[in-house]
Amino acid sequence: MIASKWVSIFGERYGSVSNLLVLLLIVILFFVPQLAGRYPMYMTMHILILSVFALGFNLLLGYTGLLSFGQAGFYACGAYGCGKVLLVIPSLLPGVIGGVLFAGVTALILGFLCIRHTRIYFAMLTLCFGMMIYSLAWKWYTMTGGDDGLVGIPRAPLEIPGILRIDMSSLESYYYFVLIVCLLAIGLLYRLVKSPFGLTLQGIRDSESRVAFAGISVKNYRLIAFTIAGLYAGLAGALLPPLENTVTPPVAHWTHSAEPVLATLLGGIHTFSGPVVGALLFYVVKDIIVRFTEYWLICLGIIVLALVMGLPGGVVSIFENKLIPWARSWFAGRSSR
Amino acid sequence: MVCWKEFPLTELLRTESLEKSFGHLRAVNGVNVHFEADALTSIIGPNGAGKTTLINLLTGSLVMDSGKIFFKAEEISKMPTHERVKRGIGRSFQIMNIFPMLTVFQNIQIPVLSRFGKSLNFFSRLDAHGDVIEEVKKISRDVGLWDKRGLPAGELSHGDQRLLEMGIAMASQPELCFLDEPTSGMNPGERVKILENIRKLSKEKRTTFVIVEHDMDVVFSLSDRIVVMHRGEVIADGRPDEIRENEEVREVYLGEELEKGII
Numbered sequence: 298m299i300a301s302k303w304v305s306i307f308g309e310r311y312g313s314v315s316n317l318l319v320l321l322l323i324v325i326l327f328f329v330p331q332l333a334g335r336y337p338m339y340m341t342m343h344i345l346i347l348s349v350f351a352l353g354f355n356l357l358l359g360y361t362g363l364l365s366f367g368q369a370g371f372y373a374c375g376a377y378g379c380g381k382v383l384l385v386i387p388s389l390l391p392g393v394i395g396g397v398l399f400a401g402v403t404a405l406i407l408g409f410l411c412i413r414h415t416r417i418y419f420a421m422l423t424l425c426f427g428m429m430i431y432s433l434a435w436k437w438y439t440m441t442g443g444d445d446g447l448v449g450i451p452r453a454p455l456e457i458p459g460i461l462r463i464d465m466s467s468l469e470s471y472y473y474f475v476l477i478v479c480l481l482a483i484g485l486l487y488r489l490v491k492s493p494f495g496l497t498l499q500g501i502r503d504s505e506s507r508v509a510f511a512g513i514s515v516k517n518y519r520l521i522a523f524t525i526a527g528l529y530a531g532l533a534g535a536l537l538p539p540l541e542n543t544v545t546p547p548v549a550h551w552t553h554s555a556e557p558v559l560a561t562l563l564g565g566i567h568t569f570s571g572p573v574v575g576a577l578l579f580y581v582v583k584d585i586i587v588r589f590t591e592y593w594l595i596c597l598g599i600i601v602l603a604l605v606m607g608l609p610g611g612v613v614s615i616f617e618n619k620l621i622p623w624a625r626s627w628f629a630g631r632s633s634r
Numbered sequence: 635m636v637c638w639k640e641f642p643l644t645e646l647l648r649t650e651s652l653e654k655s656f657g658h659l660r661a662v663n664g665v666n667v668h669f670e671a672d673a674l675t676s677i678i679g680p681n682g683a684g685k686t687t688l689i690n691l692l693t694g695s696l697v698m699d700s701g702k703i704f705f706k707a708e709e710i711s712k713m714p715t716h717e718r719v720k721r722g723i724g725r726s727f728q729i730m731n732i733f734p735m736l737t738v739f740q741n742i743q744i745p746v747l748s749r750f751g752k753s754l755n756f757f758s759r760l761d762a763h764g765d766v767i768e769e770v771k772k773i774s775r776d777v778g779l780w781d782k783r784g785l786p787a788g789e790l791s792h793g794d795q796r797l798l799e800m801g802i803a804m805a806s807q808p809e810l811c812f813l814d815e816p817t818s819g820m821n822p823g824e825r826v827k828i829l830e831n832i833r834k835l836s837k838e839k840r841t842t843f844v845i846v847e848h849d850m851d852v853v854f855s856l857s858d859r860i861v862v863m864h865r866g867e868v869i870a871d872g873r874p875d876e877i878r879e880n881e882e883v884r885e886v887y888l889g890e891e892l893e894k895g896i897i
Contacts, residue, residue, distance in 0.1 A: 503733035511745035512719035
């Protein structure tokens with residue numbers, strides 16, 4: 298039953314074929330620690346974190362039509378918030394929840410100022426606020442540890458007093474925590490974009506004035522979308538400190554804001570699964586190129602450029618337009634025989 | 635025919651010396667108009683007369699410089715668009731304004747969800763709202779786009795997009811609906827469809843239409859009342875036959891067309 302709920306995550310339009318793919322992917326994800334070593338496990342966690350980060354970002358870009366260049370700021374709020382809490386209370390849930398809420402509140406406040414503008418003005422405002430958060434992380438030594446960052450953050454156990462206590466000291470147990478939290482977050486966002494609210498956001502993307510004439514306050518809806526994107530960036534950030542045991546200012550830098558942008562463009566902005574596929578590609582490509590040159594970002598840039606020009610729908614559009622119809626007709630051909 | 639002057643009709647919207655300038659250009663200059671329920675009013679005037687600006691002011695798309703607007707006796711001068719829409723004002727646009735990437739069905743679904751107060755539903759499925767689905771079905775049948783409900787709106791023909799825009803505007807069930815050149819760029823067949831729609835909806839008396847139109851055939855055949863604008867001012871206001879006889883109107887606007895023998 299649970300599985301059948303999850304399979305509808307990536308796209309109900311393509312019916313059984315994509316459902317099967319998603320189910321297969323989730324099963325594989327659950328067996329990564331058994332099938333592969335520590336490094337793939339570590340990489341998968343980063344891919345999952347970037348997926349959540351990029352999905353939140355794409356709620357703004359692909360669904361609401363707002364390009365934010367400051368998402369790393371909220372990611373950093375989540376990371377620093379989580380780190381700070383864990384240094385005081387060594388318990389995983391308060392840490393993660395604290396980080397997410399801190400990022401959400403920050404996004405709500407900054408969003409109030411940003412959503413008054415659209416297009417390039419919005420992008421520049423988010424970039425500015427993102428870099429302000431970066432400066433704070435860099436300069437506010439007593440709070441953030443400056444360029445040393447927060448160090449010695451424990452991978453605290455997952456505990457609910459009196460109910461359960463799971464030790465997180467092994468990488469494997471933390472992997473399952475990250476996996477389940479990310480899958481839940483992705484499933485929740487999928488429900489969101491398929492809801493009346495999600496459709497209204499897409500309306501705002503297509504025509505702001507037409508939505509206003511449906512009696513909807515465009516600004517409020519944008520602010521909600523911005524806050525949700527901030528919460529997702531915060532969640533991505535909050536999952537990081539227990540993994541790395543440290544948080545440093547570069548997580549807030551604008552180059553880090555570019556990661557969800559690149560992942561989303563790679564995968565495709567107009568599909569729900571685009572950012573997830575893009576996050577996977579981002580890390581795989583990076584991992585391969587890094588072996589040959591340290592200028593991997595240039596190579597990735599060229600790949601993104603080629604994709605954006607040659608395949609504006611992103612990699613997922615190949616699946617949508619070619620592979621899935623093909624697989625479908627293949628299945629249909631078989632069953633009719 | 636309903637004659638707006640002789641019957642004490644309910645007043646829907648009224649303006650008091652509305653002003654709007656763009657730089658040195660006074661686009662709308664001290665306009666006092668009122669629109670009554672169930673009387674189909676047309677606003678005509680030469681290019682640049684301020685017709686679209688007037689509509690933009692009345693619907694809240696533009697902020698006026700001075701003056702007042704009342705809708706059903708409530709002042710709405712400073713309200714944002716979406717608040718005015720909630721009180722019963724709707725519009726269609728001169729330049730096509732639909733949701734091109736969404737399907738025809740979804741295009742109509744957005745305003746219906748809003749009218750049913752369900753837009754802020756975060757986690758329910760779209761097809762879980764049966765009442766909304768039924769209403770969208772009804773509207774898409776009314777505008778004749780039911781067969782094309784699954785197509786992305788951007789792929790429709792120009793005429794169908796116009797029909798769709800009308801459907802979107804009607805989906806909010808406005809009491810007062812401004813149509814800015816509803817037949818522009820349409821072929822004769824499509825034009826008839828749109829006009830039939832307007833006539834039908836107008837007869838149902840749920841919505842009062844105010845139309846900005848250049849096509850004089852449309853204006854004189856459809857309207858109960860005509861308001862003529864010139865250089866940001868209202869220069870005439872009356873029944874179609876009165877407007878036809880009005881000297882000033884003939885001079886500034888109709889002269890050309892009369893010479894051509896169109897009217």
